[in-house]
Amino acid sequence: MLESIENATVVGTVTASDNDLGIDGEFTFSAIAESHPGYFAITQDGKLISLVTFDREVGIPLPCPRNQVPNHTPGSGLQARRAHCRIPAYFVNLPLLLQVEAFFTVTLKATDKGALPLSSTTTVIVKLLDVNDNPPIAIPDVYDDQVPEDAANGYVVATIHAIDKDIGENADLIFAITAGNSEHKFVIDEKTGVVTLDGALDAETIRLYVLTITVYAPFAGLWDSS
Numbered sequence: 361m362l363e364s365i366e367n368a369t370v371v372g373t374v375t376a377s378d379n380d381l382g383i384d385g386e387f388t389f390s391a392i393a394e395s396h397p398g399y400f401a402i403t404q405d406g407k408l409i410s411l412v413t414f415d416r417e418v419g420i421p422l423p424c425p426r427n428q429v430p431n432h433t434p435g436s437g438l439q440a441r442r443a444h445c446r447i448p449a450y451f452v453n454l455p456l457l458l459q460v461e462a463f464f465t466v467t468l469k470a471t472d473k474g475a476l477p478l479s480s481t482t483t484v485i486v487k488l489l490d491v492n493d494n495p496p497i498a499i500p501d502v503y504d505d506q507v508p509e510d511a512a513n514g515y516v517v518a519t520i521h522a523i524d525k526d527i528g529e530n531a532d533l534i535f536a537i538t539a540g541n542s543e544h545k546f547v548i549d550e551k552t553g554v555v556t557l558d559g560a561l562d563a564e565t566i567r568l569y570v571l572t573i574t575v576y577a578p579f580a581g582l583w584d585s586s
Contacts, residue, residue, distance in 0.1 A: 520553035
């Protein structure tokens with residue numbers, strides 16, 4: 361499940377089979393245990409529905425306590441729960457949960473409609489996947505460095521630092537010089553952000569270079585400049 365999923369979204373559908381005939385072979389689903397109560401609901405026909413909007417970087421809104429509303433049944437039950445539960449706009453801060461791979465488990469029971477109902481259980485594991493929804497941020501946004509006029513090629517001018525609140529490949533960054541290097545005096549390592557000298561300097565000709573370094577998050581096309 362992607363972290364950007366909105367509440368009231370069907371996350372998945374659970375299926376079951378029953379070899380009996382007639383009403384004895386008909387069944388409904390219910391939730392009997394949850395690792396994080398209030399984040400998901402199960403309809404009688406097996407649809408697993410999110411009840412909150414997830415954001416790994418911000419947090420997860422406090423779920424609506426189950427005892428505040430009717431049981432979550434298809435249609436009106438879910439709507440009544442969302443409408444009835446008005447939680448203030450604050451969030452549960454779950455850094456250990458949200459900044460790493462997050463898993464939620466819901467144990468479901470399928471019960472047939474026979475005179476003597478029979479049932480079985482299964483556990484659904486929902487993995488919260490990161491979405492590349494945060495731009496990289498260069499820190500600081502301005503660098504002020506000095507270079508000796510007689511510095512040799514390879515001299516380290518600066519190391520550009522940046523952060524990205526996403527994780528995994530979504531946090532991979534690429535650095536590039538995008539302005540101010542028309543004389544081609546500088547190069548930057550696209551992976552490390554290290555800026556080095558790549559040409560002879562002449563203070564009597566040019567005393568000041570203003571470079572724009574752009575940091576890209578390639579998997580999302582997001583960027584920031586320093």
